[in-house]
Amino acid sequence: MQGLAGIAACSTVLASPPGHASRPVPYAPRFFTPVEWAFLIAACDRLIPADENGPGALALDVPRFIDMQMDTPYAHGAQWYMQGPFVQGPDNLGYQLPYAPRDLYRRGIAGMNAHAATRHGAPFAGLAPALQDDLLRGAENGGMTFGDMPSTVFFDQLLANVMEGGFCDPIHGGNTGLGGWTMLGFPGARADFMDWVDQYGAHYPLGSVSISGETA
Amino acid sequence: MSDDARRLHPVDVVIVGGGWAGSIMAKEMTEAGRSVVMLERGPDRSTAADGAYPASIDELEGNFRYKLFQDLSKNTVTIRNNSHQTALPYRRMAAFLPGEGVGGAGLHWSGVHFRMPPDDLRLRTRVIEKYGAKFIPEGMNLQDYGVSYEELEPFFDKAEKVFGTSGEAYMVKGQVVGKGNVFSPSRSDHFPLPALKDVYTAHLFRKAAEEVGFHPYSLPAANASRQYINPYGAQMGPCNFCGYCSGYACYMYSKASPNVNILPVLRRHPLFELRANCHVLKVELDADGRRATGVTYTDSDGKVVTQPAEMVILTAFQFHNVRLMLLSGIGRPYDPVHNEGVVGRNFVYQNVTTSNVWLDRSIDTNQYVGAGGGGVAFDDFNSENFDHGPLGFVGGSPVWVNQAGVKAIAAAHSGGPPGTPRWGSAWKAGVIDTYRHSLRIDAHGANMAYRDVYLDLDPTWKDAYGQPLLRMTFDWKDNDIRMNRYVVDKIGDVAKAMGARRVNLTKREFGRPFDTRQYQTTHLGGGAVMGTDPGTSALNRYLQSWDVHNVFVIGANAFPQGTGYNPTGMVAALAYWAAHHIRTTYLSHPGPLAG
Numbered sequence: 001m002q003g004l005a006g007i008a009a010c011s012t013v014l015a016s017p018p019g020h021a022s023r024p025v026p027y028a029p030r031f032f033t034p035v036e037w038a039f040l041i042a043a044c045d046r047l048i049p050a051d052e053n054g055p056g057a058l059a060l061d062v063p064r065f066i067d068m069q070m071d072t073p074y075a076h077g078a079q080w081y082m083q084g085p086f087v088q089g090p091d092n093l094g095y096q097l098p099y100a101p102r103d104l105y106r107r108g109i110a111g112m113n114a115h116a117a118t119r120h121g122a123p124f125a126g127l128a129p130a131l132q133d134d135l136l137r138g139a140e141n142g143g144m145t146f147g148d149m150p151s152t153v154f155f156d157q158l159l160a161n162v163m164e165g166g167f168c169d170p171i172h173g174g175n176t177g178l179g180g181w182t183m184l185g186f187p188g189a190r191a192d193f194m195d196w197v198d199q200y201g202a203h204y205p206l207g208s209v210s211i212s213g214e215t216a
Numbered sequence: 217m218s219d220d221a222r223r224l225h226p227v228d229v230v231i232v233g234g235g236w237a238g239s240i241m242a243k244e245m246t247e248a249g250r251s252v253v254m255l256e257r258g259p260d261r262s263t264a265a266d267g268a269y270p271a272s273i274d275e276l277e278g279n280f281r282y283k284l285f286q287d288l289s290k291n292t293v294t295i296r297n298n299s300h301q302t303a304l305p306y307r308r309m310a311a312f313l314p315g316e317g318v319g320g321a322g323l324h325w326s327g328v329h330f331r332m333p334p335d336d337l338r339l340r341t342r343v344i345e346k347y348g349a350k351f352i353p354e355g356m357n358l359q360d361y362g363v364s365y366e367e368l369e370p371f372f373d374k375a376e377k378v379f380g381t382s383g384e385a386y387m388v389k390g391q392v393v394g395k396g397n398v399f400s401p402s403r404s405d406h407f408p409l410p411a412l413k414d415v416y417t418a419h420l421f422r423k424a425a426e427e428v429g430f431h432p433y434s435l436p437a438a439n440a441s442r443q444y445i446n447p448y449g450a451q452m453g454p455c456n457f458c459g460y461c462s463g464y465a466c467y468m469y470s471k472a473s474p475n476v477n478i479l480p481v482l483r484r485h486p487l488f489e490l491r492a493n494c495h496v497l498k499v500e501l502d503a504d505g506r507r508a509t510g511v512t513y514t515d516s517d518g519k520v521v522t523q524p525a526e527m528v529i530l531t532a533f534q535f536h537n538v539r540l541m542l543l544s545g546i547g548r549p550y551d552p553v554h555n556e557g558v559v560g561r562n563f564v565y566q567n568v569t570t571s572n573v574w575l576d577r578s579i580d581t582n583q584y585v586g587a588g589g590g591g592v593a594f595d596d597f598n599s600e601n602f603d604h605g606p607l608g609f610v611g612g613s614p615v616w617v618n619q620a621g622v623k624a625i626a627a628a629h630s631g632g633p634p635g636t637p638r639w640g641s642a643w644k645a646g647v648i649d650t651y652r653h654s655l656r657i658d659a660h661g662a663n664m665a666y667r668d669v670y671l672d673l674d675p676t677w678k679d680a681y682g683q684p685l686l687r688m689t690f691d692w693k694d695n696d697i698r699m700n701r702y703v704v705d706k707i708g709d710v711a712k713a714m715g716a717r718r719v720n721l722t723k724r725e726f727g728r729p730f731d732t733r734q735y736q737t738t739h740l741g742g743g744a745v746m747g748t749d750p751g752t753s754a755l756n757r758y759l760q761s762w763d764v765h766n767v768f769v770i771g772a773n774a775f776p777q778g779t780g781y782n783p784t785g786m787v788a789a790l791a792y793w794a795a796h797h798i799r800t801t802y803l804s805h806p807g808p809l810a811g
Binding site for chain 2: 046047048049051053054072074077078079080081082083085087089090091092093094095096133136140159160162163164166167168169171172175180181183184185186187188189191192193194196197198200201202203204211
């Protein structure tokens with residue numbers, strides 16, 4: 001496709017903060033502790049694995065995206081109604097815990113690692129992929145609780161952020177090299193299809209472009 | 217609190233809420249020579265600032281961090297499925313996405329711009345005429361609007377011209393003029409702009425629907441199909457199908473919004489003042505509660521002030537209008553036990569489900585291309601366009617492909633066909649196939665009003681200003697579920713004619729309650745409905761409070777029950793209708809417009 005593919009591939013490998021692709025400095029998480037970071041990397045790798053269909057969450061820098069998001073008002077719960085009392089009810093009436101995304105990660109990761117240790121004698125990141133998948137499926141299906149938090153709450157939060165990180169504009173630190181968009185066939189910020197709208201069934205010829213002008 | 221509030225200089229009209237209805241009413245009142253203050257609880261917004269390319273087309277910010285939407289941390293609602301449950305706060309955005317800021321939901325909407333079907337305006341009368349009174353299920357509060365299509369037609373026409381609506385007419389002045397919706401009533405004029413081009417999926421849907429024997433038409437879209445200058449002199453650019461409509465301030469100035477189509481003119485008017493970041497706490501009434509004296513609000517500095525006014529026009533979002541009436545003591549609150557009282561009565565939603573069709577892998581469906589209001593629909597099973605007699609339900613549903621532009625995060629969340637895992641390599645394969653080769657077909661059905669579905673004030677939870685949250689008591693009912701299931705089966709016929717490789721028909725399931733966690737639509741309605749009987753409506757047919765004559769309440773709150781169409785076109789027409797009667801009658805003879 002169009003230019004800059006080399007730069008994209010470079011930043012994929014180096015996982016440096018966006019806008020600082022020239023220096024090969026590994027990303028240092030600001031929110032997650034080393035133990036949490038190890039969990040996040042391992043879990044992301046299972047949720048979007050690299051395979052023949054395209055890059056995985058690690059090449060897309062999804063863990064970096066999630067860590068950067070933890071510094072936003074959203075992660076502090078600023079967009080959620082967080083006034084009490086917090087009364088639990090049927091699932092279909094929605095989220096009713098007092099925890100903002102940052103708390104959900106702290107409690108969720110600790111819970112996942114505790115379950116991993118109890119069942120398999122090692123933290124999540126130290127387990128074989130098949131065991132990691134079992135634990136993730138257990139969390140997804142509500143098979144665990146982390147204190148007063150059903151595992152589904154944590155899993156859904158994690159999966160939502162992983163999808164965001166894999167497919168957002170790279171300005172947010174994920175979707176490195178526009179790899180998520182290229183895999184899907186999403187043109188990103190091209191956002192002008194006046195002469196394409198009635199070219200029925202044809203394959204769009206231009207590569208994705210980001211808000212900052214990066215192309216793939 | 218209002219006793220201590222600072223009193224401002226009186227104005228003629230205070231308008232609460234800076235969306236479509238508020239902007240239309242402000243324009244009309246300033247044209248009538250009245251001084252207007254428009255209060256908006258959210259920030260000021262403009263396309264130049266909030267719709268700048270390319271920074272504004274950021275899916276994470278627009279659709280997942282809800283940049284243009286209501287700040288739930290300050291104010292939300294509580295929801296329950298029935299009156300035996302404890303309603304719980306809607307803490308995170310999901311099922312519906314109310315707006316906030318100047319332009320309101322009119323800035324982040326998609327642009328589907330309908331006229332209300334004539335039969336829907338008199339649905340109770342029509343159903344009884346066709347099927348008898350016993351056809352109406354027990355507990356359904358089926359009502360008429362109290363206004364006819366013929367009366368509203370000039371105002372539908374005016375709204376389309378202000379919005380720059382693109383579409384193809386079927387009948388103008390009684391003559392068939394084009395390939396528009398054969399079920400639509402005669403119009404006084406054509407759409408101001410020709411229909412948008414069909415995107416590929418809509419093109420396929422149109423062909424297949426015709427083959428099956430239905431009557432497809434281009435959705436009327438307030439996305440300009442070419443450059444346009446509206447009657448106010450506001451300019452729109454041609455839609456380029458960028459796919460960033462819903463959740464965004466259209467960077468092309470192509471999607472109609474108050475910010476593009478009305479406010480640029482209004483902001484310059486010497487009789488108009490916009491105050492952003494002003495949250496209205498209540499409408500002030502005189503000692504006997506029969507007349508409004510103004511509103512009290514928290515201003516952008518957090519100070520509580522009172523704005524005296526001769527008239528108060530509530531133009532906030534549907535449920536905020538209802539809540540302000542309840543908080544202010546305007547109209548008798550609804551009592552579901554005795555089916556008496558009117559404020560909170562007949563709360564309704566939109567009964568929409570989305571089905572998926574997968575085509576051959578050699579075909580790219582290009583789902584990222586889109587216009588929020590564009591697409592192709594058929595109305596063969598909407599409104600009273602078909603015989604409900606043997607079917608035994610009230611209401612109907614248009615069916616359409618309304619490809620508004622599917623973006624990457626949303627596609628990733630939607631995943632693959634049913635049965636595909638939500639993550640891992642199988643998810644990846646499924647989501648790629650689905651994004652590249654599938655399309656979505658909606659059954660966008662009506663939701664009827666029921667005696668035990670209503671709005672009131674929550675006894676427990678409060679907003680950031682210490683006022684009770686609004687409480688929604690809502691669930692799907694068998695009548696509406698049966699309607700949805702009947703119409704969705706028709707989608708199956710169309711999908712087959714499209715040569716579908718795979719079809720997933722999504723139907724509402726009996727016994728599955730309304731789920732606040734899944735996005736459905738922001739088309740909420742009712743709660744302070746219009747009508748001709750003060751016993752069953754909070755507003756008369758001019759949108760005027762029966763009880764407090766200098767309060768008008770404009771919005772989808774006025775719909776006595778749901779409709780198969782999107783609400784904005786009707787809200788705009790009702791605003792122009794009410795404004796017409798205020799200007800021609802009320803201003804010279806203030807008092808009840810209906811007795």
